[in-house]
Amino acid sequence: MGWWILLHIVLFVFWLGGDLGVFYSSRFVLRPDLPPVARSTALKIMGGLDLGPKICLVLFLPSGVTLMSLDPHGAQLSGFQLFHWWTVAPVWLFAAGWLALTVADHHAPGKHPLVRRADWAIRIVLVLALYGLAGYTIAAERPFGVTTNPDWLGGKVALYATAIACGLGIRLTLRGFGAPYGALLTTGSTPEVERALRRAVDGCLPYVWGIWLSVLAAAALGVLKPGMIG
Numbered sequence: 443m444g445w446w447i448l449l450h451i452v453l454f455v456f457w458l459g460g461d462l463g464v465f466y467s468s469r470f471v472l473r474p475d476l477p478p479v480a481r482s483t484a485l486k487i488m489g490g491l492d493l494g495p496k497i498c499l500v501l502f503l504p505s506g507v508t509l510m511s512l513d514p515h516g517a518q519l520s521g522f523q524l525f526h527w528w529t530v531a532p533v534w535l536f537a538a539g540w541l542a543l544t545v546a547d548h549h550a551p552g553k554h555p556l557v558r559r560a561d562w563a564i565r566i567v568l569v570l571a572l573y574g575l576a577g578y579t580i581a582a583e584r585p586f587g588v589t590t591n592p593d594w595l596g597g598k599v600a601l602y603a604t605a606i607a608c609g610l611g612i613r614l615t616l617r618g619f620g621a622p623y624g625a626l627l628t629t630g631s632t633p634e635v636e637r638a639l640r641r642a643v644d645g646c647l648p649y650v651w652g653i654w655l656s657v658l659a660a661a662a663l664g665v666l667k668p669g670m671i672g
Contacts, residue, residue: 443509443512443513446505446508446509446512447509449501449505450505450506450509450664452503453498453501453502453505454494454498454502454657454660454661456494456497456498457493457494457495457498457499457502458494458654458657458658459494460493460494460495460498461650461657462489463491464491464492464495465650467484467485467490468484468488468643470483470484470657471485471639472622472636472640472641472643472644473486474636474637475632478626478630478631479626481626484614484626485623486645488593489548489608491550492548493545495539496544496545496548497544497545499606499609500540500541500544500604502602503533503568503602503662504530504533504534504536504537504539506598506602507530507533508530508531508533508534510525510540510595511530516547518599525560529601533657535662536666538586540561542563543557543560543561545566547561562610562613565606565609565610565641566579566610568603568606569603569606569607569610570574572600572602572603572606573603574600575596575599576596576597576599576600577596577600578596578597579592579593579595579596580596580597580600590670590671591669591670591671592669592670593669594663594664594666594667594669595663596607596616597660597663598663598664601659601660601663602654602656603662603670604652604656605652605653605656605657605660608649608650608652608653609649609653610658611646611648611649612646612649612650614640615642615645615646615649616642616643616646617642618638618641618642619639619642619643621638622635622638622639622642623632623639626639
């Protein structure tokens with residue numbers, strides 16, 4: 443179990459660290475005093491760094507389910523273990539497919555509309571399902587037969603869903619980035635172009651902060667397990 447815990451921790455670290463790198467790089471993309479070629483380089487660095495958090499977000503799901511299956515406090519329903527290899531293995535297969543879509547869309551954004559739509563649909567379904575699961579885990583007295591008061595786990599699941607939802611918010615906000623960035627490369631910087639670029643990038647900040655807070659809070663819940671019995 444120790445190696446799976448280590449993987450979970452590494453995913454947290456790279457997720458948050460990668461996001462910090464993306465944020466720092468974005469500041470150079472918005473600097474009007476830099477030539478377009480320098481800002482284009484900063485954007486490439488920003489895009490390269492962004493792949494790490496995307497991978498971590500996807501793998502966080504199967505690694506978390508694996509930890510639940512290995513936890514000695516896992517659910518036992520009339521002798522049946524809810525999280526066993528036959529539930530963990532399909533989650534890893536699902537995550538592998540989702541990861542393939544995520545990586546493909548990252549390397550060729552907009553070139554494969556079906557890939558992006560599939561990835562988008564997966565994230566929306568997951569957000570809704572995870573919020574429902576989190577609500578049940580927190581509200582039920584003995585969710586899935588667990589008697590150790592796993593409210594902390596429900597909170598962690600809700601925070602994971604929030605991070606996914608914030609990522610969707612970033613995607614929607616960045617739709618306004620492409621046109622002014624294209625104008626910057628073709629016709630150069632103007633006050634209108636700079637305002638549009640800043641509006642698109644800085645408009646993502648509330649969602650970025652939401653991801654950071656969600657990741658940190660989920661890590662705290664996973665370590666401290668407040669209210670856990672036994």
